[in-house]
Amino acid sequence: MPVCIIILIILRTDMGYFRENIEKTVGYTPGFQPKAADVVKLNTNENPYPPSPEVIQALTNIDPEKLRRYPQPTGDDFRQAAAQVLSIAPDNIMCTNGGDDMLTIAIRSFCDPLRPLAYPTPTYSLYPVLANIQNAPVAEVPFSNNYELPEKLTNVGAALTIVCNPNAPSATYISKDKLAQLAGNLEGVLLIDEAYVDFAEDNCISLINDFDNVIILRSMSKGYSLAGIRFGFAIACKSLIDGMMKVKDSYNTDAVAVEAATQAIKDQAYFKENVEKVKADRKILTEKLRALGFVVPDSSANFVLAQNPKADEIYNKLAEKNIYVRYFKNLPGLGDKLRITVGTTRQNQALIDALKEILSE
Amino acid sequence: MPVCIIILIILRTDMGYFRENIEKTVGYTPGFQPKAADVVKLNTNENPYPPSPEVIQALTNIDPEKLRRYPQPTGDDFRQAAAQVLSIAPDNIMCTNGGDDMLTIAIRSFCDPLRPLAYPTPTYSLYPVLANIQNAPVAEVPFSNNYELPEKLTNVGAALTIVCNPNAPSATYISKDKLAQLAGNLEGVLLIDEAYVDFAEDNCISLINDFDNVIILRSMSKGYSLAGIRFGFAIACKSLIDGMMKVKDSYNTDAVAVEAATQAIKDQAYFKENVEKVKADRKILTEKLRALGFVVPDSSANFVLAQNPKADEIYNKLAEKNIYVRYFKNLPGLGDKLRITVGTTRQNQALIDALKEILSE
Numbered sequence: 196m197p198v199c200i201i202i203l204i205i206l207r208t209d210m211g212y213f214r215e216n217i218e219k220t221v222g223y224t225p226g227f228q229p230k231a232a233d234v235v236k237l238n239t240n241e242n243p244y245p246p247s248p249e250v251i252q253a254l255t256n257i258d259p260e261k262l263r264r265y266p267q268p269t270g271d272d273f274r275q276a277a278a279q280v281l282s283i284a285p286d287n288i289m290c291t292n293g294g295d296d297m298l299t300i301a302i303r304s305f306c307d308p309l310r311p312l313a314y315p316t317p318t319y320s321l322y323p324v325l326a327n328i329q330n331a332p333v334a335e336v337p338f339s340n341n342y343e344l345p346e347k348l349t350n351v352g353a354a355l356t357i358v359c360n361p362n363a364p365s366a367t368y369i370s371k372d373k374l375a376q377l378a379g380n381l382e383g384v385l386l387i388d389e390a391y392v393d394f395a396e397d398n399c400i401s402l403i404n405d406f407d408n409v410i411i412l413r414s415m416s417k418g419y420s421l422a423g424i425r426f427g428f429a430i431a432c433k434s435l436i437d438g439m440m441k442v443k444d445s446y447n448t449d450a451v452a453v454e455a456a457t458q459a460i461k462d463q464a465y466f467k468e469n470v471e472k473v474k475a476d477r478k479i480l481t482e483k484l485r486a487l488g489f490v491v492p493d494s495s496a497n498f499v500l501a502q503n504p505k506a507d508e509i510y511n512k513l514a515e516k517n518i519y520v521r522y523f524k525n526l527p528g529l530g531d532k533l534r535i536t537v538g539t540t541r542q543n544q545a546l547i548d549a550l551k552e553i554l555s556e
Numbered sequence: 557m558p559v560c561i562i563i564l565i566i567l568r569t570d571m572g573y574f575r576e577n578i579e580k581t582v583g584y585t586p587g588f589q590p591k592a593a594d595v596v597k598l599n600t601n602e603n604p605y606p607p608s609p610e611v612i613q614a615l616t617n618i619d620p621e622k623l624r625r626y627p628q629p630t631g632d633d634f635r636q637a638a639a640q641v642l643s644i645a646p647d648n649i650m651c652t653n654g655g656d657d658m659l660t661i662a663i664r665s666f667c668d669p670l671r672p673l674a675y676p677t678p679t680y681s682l683y684p685v686l687a688n689i690q691n692a693p694v695a696e697v698p699f700s701n702n703y704e705l706p707e708k709l710t711n712v713g714a715a716l717t718i719v720c721n722p723n724a725p726s727a728t729y730i731s732k733d734k735l736a737q738l739a740g741n742l743e744g745v746l747l748i749d750e751a752y753v754d755f756a757e758d759n760c761i762s763l764i765n766d767f768d769n770v771i772i773l774r775s776m777s778k779g780y781s782l783a784g785i786r787f788g789f790a791i792a793c794k795s796l797i798d799g800m801m802k803v804k805d806s807y808n809t810d811a812v813a814v815e816a817a818t819q820a821i822k823d824q825a826y827f828k829e830n831v832e833k834v835k836a837d838r839k840i841l842t843e844k845l846r847a848l849g850f851v852v853p854d855s856s857a858n859f860v861l862a863q864n865p866k867a868d869e870i871y872n873k874l875a876e877k878n879i880y881v882r883y884f885k886n887l888p889g890l891g892d893k894l895r896i897t898v899g900t901t902r903q904n905q906a907l908i909d910a911l912k913e914i915l916s917e
Binding site (some may be wrong): 197212214215217220221222225228236239241242244246247250251254255257259260261262263264265266267268272293295296299303304305306307310314321330354363383384393407408415420421422423424425435438441442444445446447448449450451452455554 | 573574575578579581582583584586587589596600603605606607611612615616618620621622623624625626627629630653654656657660664665666667668671677682689692707708715726744768769777780782783784785786796801803805806807808809810811812813816
């Protein structure tokens with residue numbers, strides 16, 4: 196006990212306004228959002244097609260009363276619509292202010308200085324930022340060859356393990372069987388970040404019936420073209436949802452966003468048509484990049500990871516031509532790779548044409 | 557060092573999925589949102605008038621591109637418009653997903669198990685809930701008579717002190733001079749929660765020029781009738797804003813909400829007209845409640861706190877008549893008081909008529 200008091204005094208002597216971990220943290224850097232209209236923007240994994248006309252219609256007809264009043268706190272209109280589409284119960288869903296809000300809620304629910312976060316790397320660079328804000332230790336376990344799940348992930352004593360699947364930025368997919376095995380071996384919670392799963396051939400929702408420690412993260416930003424309205428959701432057994440509900444802000448999703456997301460998920464025909472277009476264009480883009488000498492793993496997402504020793508130079512030359520892709524220059528293992536969002540057929544062709552020019556210089 | 561390891565083992569033996577403080581917490585209970593249309597809803601401090609027609613116009617004309625793309629991460633359109641209206645710099649503003657998001661960001665920025673939160677009581681019941689999620693100690697210091705600032709507030713060693721001003725649920729106002737004195741005496745940060753300040757005669761924005769430890773919280777929910785879109789903001793010196801920006805979610809405010817809030821704050825004429833209507837009706841409501849025997853402090857907010865020994869019974873009888881007010885039955889000092897939102901002239905009269913009936917039974 197005297198030891199604790201001494202530690203307290205030492206820490207308090209140096210106290211600034213901010214917590215020390217916040218002072219030291221750099222913060223997350225979102226992808227560059229160019230303002231000019233004439234750019235080819237393939238850097239932040241947005242859907243190249245507009246949201247469902249039903250969404251626009253709903254916003255046009257919005258009842259001013261919905262703006263004036265506090266929203267229903269748990270987004271129940273969306274929960275009911277999503278539950279029907281996904282064949283689960285509304286109680287298995289928690290609405291969030293984008294997928295990032297879901298990640299923040301999970302890390303605040305499960306992690307602290309004595310309860311580490313673990314994830315395979317390279318992956319979404321927000322995870323360590325959020326762990327640092329929570330002052331939680333991080334166990335980064337490199338993916339094995341071909342982005343297979345590393346066995347060591349079960350041995351690091353994490354309270355929360357996140358697997359991004361399809362993974363960003365590799366676009367690779369880990370099978371449901373492998374993730375079921377992982378969930379069974381973990382003592383803590385497994386969060387499967389399915390932000391990009393709309394473009395994959397399978398998903399892990401059914402695991403919530405077999406495991407009380409599995410959370411699925413979904414986003415309306417990619418498959419449903421709603422990055423601007425910030426809407427994501429968690430899918431899990433009721434006890435996990437109930438616990439996380441205590442951590443979320445009371446009114447974390449706004450009335451307009453709930454309405455837009457509800458209309459979007461109801462319009463499955465429009466959604467599926469767009470997803471199929473992106474998948475067809477992804478195949479063509481992958482083949483053309485490979486033909487230009489890039490090493491590109493098969494993608495299960497709406498982007499591809501393209502390896503080339505001259506990635507740095509290519510990135511800068513593309514930007515000069517107003518073509519933006521994402522380059523994680525300083526992240527381990529990514530210095531020779533570019534993450535390229537699948538755009539429209541025309542945008543993808545503009546990229547390929549520019550790459551041909553750059554590579555022939 | 558060996559002591560730390562032993563503590564770790566003890567804690568890990570009992571580890572559930574959730575952090576212990578989350579398991580134990582009850583969570584915040586938002587005010588009841590009745591679904592029926594024919595109720596008199598005076599329980600959650602919404603503005604009785606619709607938002608500016610400019611807001612509705614902006615939503616009707618929303619560009620689908622704004623929905624498809626990620627929003628500008630710091631809500632710069634709003635920051636510029638608000639900076640002009642409030643005569644400050646855009647750099648002094650951080651946009652948040654409602655005022656509650658601002659509170660969450662502040663508590664995550666400044667508080668932890670060694671850095672307590674302090675506030676005078678009774679006040680907004682969300683503060684202790686957020687501190688508990690952060691596992692931060694709380695120092696609750698009762699207001700002195702007539703809701704004056706308690707002197708003891710400077711002696712509790714808080715990293716963050718929150719003063720709700722006008723205070724909820726008392727609706728009372730503490731002068732800028734008194735808060736300046738408090739800011740100067742505190743070692744930590746002073747957050748002045750001005751969610752209701754649009755209905756007061758003064759505000760504390762100018763303190764950010766004199767103190768590097770003062771944050772002002774503002775909300776678009778009350779004065780601007782936008783509770784449904786979730787939009788608040790912080791006002792502070794640049795160094796505090798920059799630090800809190802690292803803690804907020806990258807895209808915490810959505811493109812539609814930013815557009816709605818921007819149009820609302822630009823329409824100052826509409827805003828001022830509604831505020832004056834509410835203030836005029838507040839005066840009449842206060843007088844009529846006093847005439848019925850309620851003890852009601854002068855209000856600087858869009859609600860009044862009305863004291864009556866039969867508060868519990870009155871609350872239930874009002875609800876039976878489809879008139880909803882807020883009753884914090886179990887909070888210290890509030891068992892004999894009702895918090896009543898100022899509604900339209902007609903809603904307020906309906907309340908008074910119902911009270912006359914109930915009190916004459």
